[in-house]
Amino acid sequence: MQASVRIGRAPENELQLKHNQISRIHLTLSKEGERYFAEDSSRNGSFVKIGEHWTRISGKVEIKPPATLRFADWLARVDYVVEEQWDQSVMIPAGRLGKHTEAILVFDLCDSSRIASEDDQMAYHMKQRLTQIADPVLAEFGVRFFKSTGDGFLATFPDATKALAATLELENRIQHRNRKTANAPIHYRLALHYGETWSISAGGQDIHGNDVNITFRIEGVQSEAFTNLEIELPRRDRILCSANLERELAKGALPSVHTEHCGAATLKGISEPVDIFLIRTGWTEQA
CATH class of the missing domain: 3.30.70.1230 (Nucleotide cyclase, GGDEF domain)
Structure with missing residues (x-):
């Protein structure tokens, strides 16, 4: 299974952030099998928190959930949810x-x-x-x-x-x-x-x-x-x-x-x- 989420200023992204420091396609998060990746394509950079320090993402790097990312004024947390749990969710009747x-x-x-x-x-x-x-x-x-x-x-x-x-x-x-x-x-x-x-x-x-x-x-x-x-x-x-x-x-x-x-x-x-x-x-x- 492979899935991806694009983050950026362009309206066609899955997550749109309107800010002058955000590029049109700023960052792409993807899942390949059981591995997670973050790929930066911005001018101003994206950062991942490792321990107490922020490290700039260069190209495509693997991340280990739970991970905290930063781009411009935003923080994003990437977490892992067991897929089977979705089958146990209950839809509330309208x-x-x-x-x-x-x-x-x-x-x-x-x-x-x-x-x-x-x-x-x-x-x-x-x-x-x-x-x-x-x-x-x-x-x-x-x-x-x-x-x-x-x-x-x-x-x-x-x-x-x-x-x-x-x-x-x-x-x-x-x-x-x-x-x-x-x-x-x-x-x-x-x-x-x-x-x-x-x-x-x-x-x-x-x-x-x-x-x-x-x-x-x-x-x-x-x-x-x-x-x-x-x-x-x-x-x-x-x-x-x-x-x-x-x-x-x-x-x-x-x-x-x-x-x-x-x-x-x-x-x-x-x-x-x-x-x-x-x-x-x-x-x-x-x-």
């Missing part, structure tokens, strides 16, 4: 998981890796300031679930109207902060979707599901994903939503917003094209 039909919000802080590489303190300040701005807004509009993603967050709301109201207020407060500070502006991408989420517990509360994945893909979508893009799509400082979310908004007390149809986008890992709208506000970046 009915025993917490299922919700709700509005999903994803926020991403743009250019955070570049900012961190230039000024770690500024990157830390921006993330702290974002937390200070976002926490009271999300609470005000009845957030049900919240999880930090490092460069942003994932949140859910019981209905689409509250999710949109929270999103618009969050954008408004961020932009007012940008106007008043001499520090670097907070640039962002926001995505809204409506669908099913499944609550699980794996070292802490989390949610999963295809609709969660769709929301993350909408957040990062760019012009190339559309077969027939109908508008100029801003790269950042924007709010995008799915057709599902827009349909839900039509059922409630709709805040005063202007939506523009972008078109159907092919999103990575999503089987069907997703219809996407731009929610244009006075803060929307001009493409």
